Ligand SMILES: Cc1cc2nc3c(=O)[nH]c(=O)nc-3n(C[C@H](O)[C@H](O)[C@H](O)COP(=O)(O)OP(=O)(O)OC[C@H]3O[C@@H](n4cnc5c(N)ncnc54)[C@H](O)[C@@H]3O)c2cc1C
Ligand SMILES: Cc1cc2nc3c(=O)[nH]c(=O)nc-3n(C[C@H](O)[C@H](O)[C@H](O)COP(=O)(O)O)c2cc1C
């Protein structure tokens with residue numbers, strides 16, 4: 001089956017501690033997600049929540065989850081062999097374009113971009129991967145990215161690892177130094193806003209992943225729609241072009257919660 | 266084919282075509298409703314609005330099964346004040362009629378929500394007395410009790426001058442008497458059906474119901490024959506117009522519903538099966554059928570399956 005709109009139940013095959021409060025969960029299942037697409041993960045008796053796919057091969061796939069609330073806390077306590085439900089993949093994906101690309105990942109946003117970086121292996125693409133976190137202990141995927149033999153740039157807010165600055169500061173520097181065809185971003189919304197603004201000024205295409213409250217993932221409930229275009233971030237998103245992002249006036253300003261009420265970003 | 270008349274009228278309000286976006290589908294924000302209007306819907310319905318903010322059920326809230334969908338969204342909504350802003354915004358951007366769907370846990374609160382929502386001046390108020398997903402919290406839906414259904418209708422009518430649609434549940438013994446009771450209580454229009462059930466899906470590996478609410482309302486192709494029968498029965502019982510909802514995916518389905526007695530048809534689950542363009546597609550299919558079968562307007566087909 002290509003797509004599942006009700007969960008199939010799988011045991012957690014492996015759990016990897018990536019950083020403080022961030023763990024990856026591996027499942028043995030032939031999945032056909034593309035980088036940037038997400039799954040809905042059902043934790044029986046708890047909730048169902050969206051997570052981007054961070055790795056995939058012929059027999060396995062992985063998600064990388066940051067502990068932020070009730071459902072992710074329960075997931076972090078689960079053990080190998082515990083059963084969860086998976087449905088998807090959902091949404092749009094990052095499209096590889098151009099020869100010289102930059103990936104910008106903030107926090108757990110590095111995870112889906114790592115999946116994208118993996119796909120550049122087979123192609124002749126020059127990749128600069130900028131990853132950032134508040135502090136060294138929250139940085140993920142350093143070694144995994146190094147193994148791909150692509151240029152890695154690290155930033156932390158407190159300077160405990162790499163440069164003490166924001167990922168977007170490094171991005172600006174890179175764009176000033178060399179010719180870049182496209183920039184990909186995933187991470188906190190204010191970082192993405194900055195990224196899109198920088199790329200707009202430099203007239204460089206960008207693709208970002210915009211998270212909105214997901215309930216059904218099937219394009220029906222309308223919970224994930226953005227103003228004023230009414231695009232559904234579970235269908236026409238989460239990956240959108242910088243051009244489209246510029247037309248979404250709530251981008252970087254507000255989003256809606258589970259009730260539909262606006263909350264400031 | 267374009268000159269075929271597929272306009273319809275509900276309580277004096279003209280719809281460019283008979284397709285109406287059903288409540289709870291893409292109806293959380295004005296932006297989303299405007300998009301659906303641009304995609305060709307004849308009218309749109311908001312997600313059901315209550316007095317106070319509700320986050321709804323935990324996930325999963327919607328699942329697919331062979332034959333349809335099952336949902337337990339749990340009447341999430343941002344509360345009346347935020348909802349008014351969305352209706353106002355829609356009205357300032359679109360000329361397509363908008364139906365404000367409302368729900369409440371008590372008769373009195375139905376009146377309050379109706380009064381408040383009227384401030385935004387929607388073209389209709391749809392009274393959702395038929396949601397099967399919140400029974401554990403709200404008790405059984407008002408639509409299951411003929412007297413209560415009539416009382417809620419009266420209360421809403423007392424609190425608004427806007428035409429009132431009462432949305433009925435198929436999960437009742439005698440839908441004719443129910444329809445007649447709400448008509449006598451002042452309803453200007455009936456919409457039917459809300460979801461069937463509730464139903465349940467169990468995951469056999471974990472041996473657990475999958476919907477967090479355990480049970481949910483069934484919609485989509487599986488419920489169409491039930492919906493058509495309900496409309497057929499309601500048409501025999503009342504004189505007020507009917508919006509036929511339930512399992513409509515194609516123009517043929519729509520015509521079946523119209524022949525059972527519907528003046529307009531609601532589209533919900535079809536958005537999942539055929540995309541947001543489903544409104545245009547259904548209209549084209551209706552026109553094609555009319556041309557091939559020598560109908561000039563919808564009126565010639567409304568209720569044609571009777572007698
Ligand atoms: C397309 C997409 C991809 C995502 N990918 C990842 C990922 O790869 N790794 C990761 O750690 N997190 C990811 N998230 C965020 C993740 O879904 C939330 O962190 C998770 O739902 C929190 O649930 P909770 O019960 O632990 O926290 P809660 O206490 O319920 O919420 C904490 C915060 O998480 C967000 N959130 C909660 N529920 C949802 C929901 N249903 N949809 C969207 N956001 C929600 C809200 O901002 C909320 O304030 C993604 C979100 C989206 C929309
Ligand atoms: C996800 C979902 C949410 C719904 N929410 C509401 C709602 O808030 N109020 C309401 O009156 N009906 C609601 N319904 C019922 C629909 O409006 C409609 O009556 C039903 O789905 C049958 O039509 P369909 O088969 O075309 O989907 C909902 C249906 C679905 C699938």
Ligand code: FES
Nearest residue numbers: 215217220222234
């Ligand atoms: S999450 Fe339901 S429409 Fe996107």
